[in-house]
Amino acid sequence: GAGVSQTPSNKVTEKGKYVELRCDPISGHTALYWYRQSLGQGPEFLIYFQGTGAADDSGLPNDRFFAVRPEGSVSTLKIQRTERGDSAVYLCASSPLAVNTGELFFGEGSRLTVL
Amino acid sequence: AQKVTQAQTEISVVEKEDVTLDCVYETRDTTYYLFWYKQPPSGELVFLIRRNSFDEQNEISGRYSWNFQKSTSSFNFTITASQVVDSAVYFCAASNTGNQFYFGTGTSLTVIP
Numbered sequence: 001g002a003g004v005s006q007t008p009s010n011k012v013t014e015k016g017k018y019v020e021l022r023c024d025p026i027s028g029h030t031a032l033y034w035y036r037q038s039l040g041q042g043p044e045f046l047i048y049f050q051g052t053g054a055a056d057d058s059g060l061p062n063d064r065f066f067a068v069r070p071e072g073s074v075s076t077l078k079i080q081r082t083e084r085g086d087s088a089v090y091l092c093a094s095s096p097l098a099v100n101t102g103e104l105f106f107g108e109g110s111r112l113t114v115l
Numbered sequence: 116a117q118k119v120t121q122a123q124t125e126i127s128v129v130e131k132e133d134v135t136l137d138c139v140y141e142t143r144d145t146t147y148y149l150f151w152y153k154q155p156p157s158g159e160l161v162f163l164i165r166r167n168s169f170d171e172q173n174e175i176s177g178r179y180s181w182n183f184q185k186s187t188s189s190f191n192f193t194i195t196a197s198q199v200v201d202s203a204v205y206f207c208a209a210s211n212t213g214n215q216f217y218f219g220t221g222t223s224l225t226v227i228p
Contacts, residue, residue, distance in 0.1 A: 003159075031214075042119075042206050042218030043160070056214045089158065103150070103162035104216065 002026070004107035006092050012113045013082055021077040021110045025094030032075050033104060034067055035091040043091055049075060082114045117142040117209035121219035128197050129227050136192045136222045138207030144168075149183065149190045150208040150216070160206065166190065197226045 005024040013019055025032050031050055035043035045059040049069045057067070064082075069075040079086055089111045093104035118141040128134045140149060151163040164174065166183050174181045178195045194201055204221045 033214075033216075035216075040220070042208075042220050043216075044218070045215045048214040050214075059215070091160065093160070103165060104160070105162070106152075106160040108157060108159045 004092055004094055004105055006090075006107035006110050008110055009108065010111045010113075012115065014115050015082060015084060017082050017114075019079045019082055019112060021079075021090050021112070023075045023077070023092030023094075023107060025073065025075070025092070026096075026105055027073075029094035029096050029105070030072070031095040031097060032069060033093040033095075034075070034077050035093065037089045037091055037109070039088075046077070046090075079112075082112075084114045087112055087114045116215075117144070117147060117211065117217040119207050119209050119217050119219035121205075121207055121222050123222045124220070125223045125225070127225045127227060130199060131196050133193060133195050134197050134224065134226075136194075136205050136207075136224065138190045138192065138219060140188050140190060140207070140209045142209060142211070144211040146211065148210045150210070151181065151190075151192050152206045152208060152218075154204040154206060154221070156203070163192075194224075197224075199226050199228050202226045 007022045033048050034046040037043045047067050048056040052072045064080045067077045089109040091109045093106045095104050120139045147168045149166045152160045154160050171183050180193045182191045202225050204223045206218050206221045208216045208218045210216045
């Protein structure tokens, strides 16, 4: 597709389970971001990739969260031992710029609900 | 780091009215970028505009206009002759030359037909 694709669109899981969220960026976009958006809040930065490497992971809340982008395209956000507080919409965005001072192209997000 | 404040949580206007969404930012950087994004009910954030800290010129794009004033650290967004399709949550965001975008908490705009 032409835009950023995120799967699944909805994920319901139980506390303590492991979850993977996938992001397929726009073809050719070198920069990829993960954000988390809680209800009534703005997106909160989690991690930024430039190519295959995580250039900035300072937004990851703790070591239960991890993200990879092994081939510089698709990225997977992994959450271990999920907690109820992890419930949020996880947004992925990509950008064609190496140093991102431009616009981000967002996907529709993956809504995670931890019961 | 930057901080972005959108004091207006919710706004309702009647169609064809003008509406201004406020955004105040805080930063210690001399070079920074300001953005507005629209988030319709589908959830996908859509880029509207970017301004850099060296360009205080106001900008108009159709019914949209933006007023950037460094003296008051504000980057306000005005929609003229609002339409029902403008109903969405609007986010102001700031970024330095790094990789993090700092978003405000958003303003939910409802345009009543």
